[in-house]
Amino acid sequence: MMTDIAWIKSSYSASQSNCVEAGALGGCVAVQDSKDPGRSFLRLPERAWREFVTGVKAEGPPV
Template identity: 45%
Template sequence: MTPTTSAELARAGWRKSSHSGDEGACVEIATLPRVVGVRDSKDPGGPVLLFAPRAWESFAAAPPRR
């Protein structure tokens, strides 16, 4: 996976997950050309998890675990 710069992450179009509720436990994702970024919406300047697009697609398509 090609590294993504902090400038690319800052310019990314972050959006809140449709599975996040209003109680504050929210994640945001940004789809960039080479990676998908995931971060805590309450800490936009904090750490970002980076996934290869195929790995993210597999994760997002998996059924919820109970």
């Protein structure tokens, strides 16, 4: 599935190989593993993505 998404790499991943990228996709947010961009991606509602990012900023990443 080829979709024209402008991917943005996580700022926390800049110097590491464990990277995620996110991009806008018609009212949703697409999330992919930047090491393997040819594979599928997750599609999340914008609200769910905002809540996830807010939680990570407040509490740190899930363990």
